[in-house]
Amino acid sequence: MLQKILIANRGEIAVRVIRAAREMGIATVAVYSELDRNALHVRLADEAYALGGQTAAESYLNTEAILDAIRESGADAVHPGYGFFSENADFARAITELGVAWIGPPPEAIDEMGDKVSSRLAAERGGAPIVPGTTEFAQGPDEIRDFGNSHGWPVCIKAAFGGGGRGMKVVNSADEVDDAMASAQREAKSFFGRDEVYVERYLTWPRHVEVQLVGDQHGNCVWVSTRDCSAQRRHQKLIEEAPAPGLPHGVEEAMGEAAVKAAKAVGYYNAGTVEFIYQDGEFFFLEMNTRLQVEHPVTEVITGIDLVEWQIRVAAGEALPMTQEQVRARQDGHAIEIRINAEDPAEGKFLPSPGPISKLVAPDGFGVRFDSGYESGDEISQYYDNLVGKLIVWGRDRDVAIRRTLRALEELVVEGVATTIPADIAILEHPDFVAVEHSTKWVEQTLDLTGVTATPAAPADDDAEPLVERSTTVEVNGKRFAVKMWVPETVGVAAAPAKAKKKRAASGAGGSAAGSGQVAVPMQGTIVKVLVEVGQEVTTGQGVVVLEAMKMENQINADKDGTIAEIKVSPGDTVGGGDVVVVIE
Structure with a gap:
C-alpha cells in the first residue's frame, strides 16, 4: 500500500483526498499558493509545502515547484484532484519518471481521451455514437464558419483539453465566430494551459447524462452509476443527481456498456467519467473526463463505494474489489448534489x-x-x-x-x-x-x-490589516534557522521591507447607477480585453470591456448611449467590484 500521498490541488477536492487517505492510514502532503497558505487543506494535511505565486499559473500549474515538493516530502504517490494538472499527460509522465505512483489513468489514455477530438475517434472504436463534429483541431475561424454553414447553426466551439464549460462558446451565426473562437481559446489557455479548440453540432434541448466508471491495472473495468447533470448555467453544472432519472428502459445499461467499451479502447484504468448527450431517446458520446469529477459523491452515496479509496488502491496495483454485478447490486435510493x-x-x-x-x-x-x-x-x-x-x-x-x-x-x-x-x-x-x-x-x-x-x-473590513511577508531568524534548542512569516503590516519582525500591495487599476467604490455613464464592474477580476476606444460612439448594452473572474469571461456593457470619454483600465489590470472602468458622456 502507498505510504504518503501528495495532493497536487487545493480546496474541496484536496480536503476530500486528505480525509480518505487518513482513513486508510496514509500520510498526506499539501501544496499551497501564497493566497492559500492557511487554507483548510493545508491545515488538515500532515505536511505542507509552499509553491509561491498567487494565480494558478504561478502555483498549482507550476510543474517544477510541485516536483520539488514531491522530492522534498518523499511522497510515493500524487493525487491530482480535478482541474489543474488532473488531465495533463505530460505532468503524469513527470510524476511516474520520479518513480512516484500517479493516482490517475495512464498518460496514454489521458492523451487520447483528454483530447476531445481523438476521444471521439476512440468512442467510435468502442461503439459509442458521437455528435457530428470535427475530428481535428480547428485551424481558424473560416473552418468553423464552413462547418456551421454545412451542418447548420448554432454550433459549439470547445476547448480540446478541457471541461466544465471552460473554453466553450455557442455560436449562433457566422459573424460571431471570430470573437467566440478567440474567447474560447483565452479561457482554455487560462484554465488548462492549452488553447486548441474544435467544433461540433449543438443540440437544441439535450440532457447531460454521464457514467462513472473505474478500471484497474489487471484489465477489469466497471461502471458504477449514471448521473444527470442537466441543470447548468454557462455550461457549468449547478445540480447533479444519481442515478439519471427518467431514462427509457435499457438506455442506462446501454450507456454504461458503451462507456466501458470506450474506456477499454484506450487501456483505461483508475476513475473516469464518460459524458453523453441524451435527446429524444438517443444518446451521443460527448467526452471523457480522465479524472475524478466534482459530482462523484452522488455516485458514492447511492452505492456506498468510496471512489477515492478505489483510486488509491488501483494506483497501488490492487484489483477492483467488486464485479459489475456486485456494483450494480449496491445501488440504493437517489442522491442529489448541489x-x-x-x-x-x-x-x-x-x-x-x-x-x-x-x-x-x-x-x-x-x-x-x-x-x-x-x-x-x-x-x-x-x-x-x-x-x-x-x-x-x-x-x-x-x-x-x-x-x-x-x-x-x-x-x-x-x-x-x-x-x-x-x-x-x-x-x-x-x-x-x-x-x-x-x-x-x-x-x-x-x-x-x-x-x-x-x-x-x-x-x-477595510480597516483589517493586510498580511505581509517578513524574514527573520529564530533559535530552536541552540540551532539557528532563517524563517519567513506572514504578519500584519504594523508588526516589525525584521528590517526586511514589506511587500507592496498590488494596486488596483481602476478607481471608484460603488456600482454605477443605471444610465450614469460610470460603467463599473460588478465583481473583482482581471481585464482581458478593452472593446472600445476614447471618442467612440456606443449604445446601451454594447460591450466595453471583457472581465475575467474565477476563470470565466464576462462582458461588461455600456449603461447609456453616448461617447467614450475615458477608459480607466488596460488588459491585465486587476479591478475590484464597483470599480469604474469606462466613462460615457
Whole structure:
C-alpha cells in the first residue's frame, strides 16, 4: 500500500483526498499558493509545502515547484484532484519518471481521451455514437464558419483539453465566430494551459447524462452509476443527481456498456467519467473526463463505494474489489448534489462573488453530507474556482431526496459572499425539474429567476490589516534557522521591507447607477480585453470591456448611449467590484 500521498490541488477536492487517505492510514502532503497558505487543506494535511505565486499559473500549474515538493516530502504517490494538472499527460509522465505512483489513468489514455477530438475517434472504436463534429483541431475561424454553414447553426466551439464549460462558446451565426473562437481559446489557455479548440453540432434541448466508471491495472473495468447533470448555467453544472432519472428502459445499461467499451479502447484504468448527450431517446458520446469529477459523491452515496479509496488502491496495483454485478447490486435510493458557488444569481446573470466567508455553517441530519474546502473566516479568491462546497443528499427515492435537499439548503448558512443557493431552491421547486423535463438549456432559457438574488455580501473590513511577508531568524534548542512569516503590516519582525500591495487599476467604490455613464464592474477580476476606444460612439448594452473572474469571461456593457470619454483600465489590470472602468458622456 502507498505510504504518503501528495495532493497536487487545493480546496474541496484536496480536503476530500486528505480525509480518505487518513482513513486508510496514509500520510498526506499539501501544496499551497501564497493566497492559500492557511487554507483548510493545508491545515488538515500532515505536511505542507509552499509553491509561491498567487494565480494558478504561478502555483498549482507550476510543474517544477510541485516536483520539488514531491522530492522534498518523499511522497510515493500524487493525487491530482480535478482541474489543474488532473488531465495533463505530460505532468503524469513527470510524476511516474520520479518513480512516484500517479493516482490517475495512464498518460496514454489521458492523451487520447483528454483530447476531445481523438476521444471521439476512440468512442467510435468502442461503439459509442458521437455528435457530428470535427475530428481535428480547428485551424481558424473560416473552418468553423464552413462547418456551421454545412451542418447548420448554432454550433459549439470547445476547448480540446478541457471541461466544465471552460473554453466553450455557442455560436449562433457566422459573424460571431471570430470573437467566440478567440474567447474560447483565452479561457482554455487560462484554465488548462492549452488553447486548441474544435467544433461540433449543438443540440437544441439535450440532457447531460454521464457514467462513472473505474478500471484497474489487471484489465477489469466497471461502471458504477449514471448521473444527470442537466441543470447548468454557462455550461457549468449547478445540480447533479444519481442515478439519471427518467431514462427509457435499457438506455442506462446501454450507456454504461458503451462507456466501458470506450474506456477499454484506450487501456483505461483508475476513475473516469464518460459524458453523453441524451435527446429524444438517443444518446451521443460527448467526452471523457480522465479524472475524478466534482459530482462523484452522488455516485458514492447511492452505492456506498468510496471512489477515492478505489483510486488509491488501483494506483497501488490492487484489483477492483467488486464485479459489475456486485456494483450494480449496491445501488440504493437517489442522491442529489448541489454545488454551492460564490455567485449571485442576479436574476439569471450569475455574477461571481469572491471575498471572505464571514460565517459558514453546514447542514446536518439523516442522509446529508457537506464537502467543502472552506470554513468560517476563509476567503474565496478571484484567482481560483468559486466552489464554496457541495451539499450531497440521499433519499430512498427522488421525491424524498428533493424534499430533504430543500430542507438542508434552508439550514445551510453562508455569509460574507453571495451564493447560488436561491437559484438552487428555485430549480428544485420547479415543476419542470420535478418532472424531469429540463435540459442543459433550461436554466438559461426557461427558468424564471426574476427577483432571485442572493443576500448582499457583508462588506469587507477595510480597516483589517493586510498580511505581509517578513524574514527573520529564530533559535530552536541552540540551532539557528532563517524563517519567513506572514504578519500584519504594523508588526516589525525584521528590517526586511514589506511587500507592496498590488494596486488596483481602476478607481471608484460603488456600482454605477443605471444610465450614469460610470460603467463599473460588478465583481473583482482581471481585464482581458478593452472593446472600445476614447471618442467612440456606443449604445446601451454594447460591450466595453471583457472581465475575467474565477476563470470565466464576462462582458461588461455600456449603461447609456453616448461617447467614450475615458477608459480607466488596460488588459491585465486587476479591478475590484464597483470599480469604474469606462466613462460615457
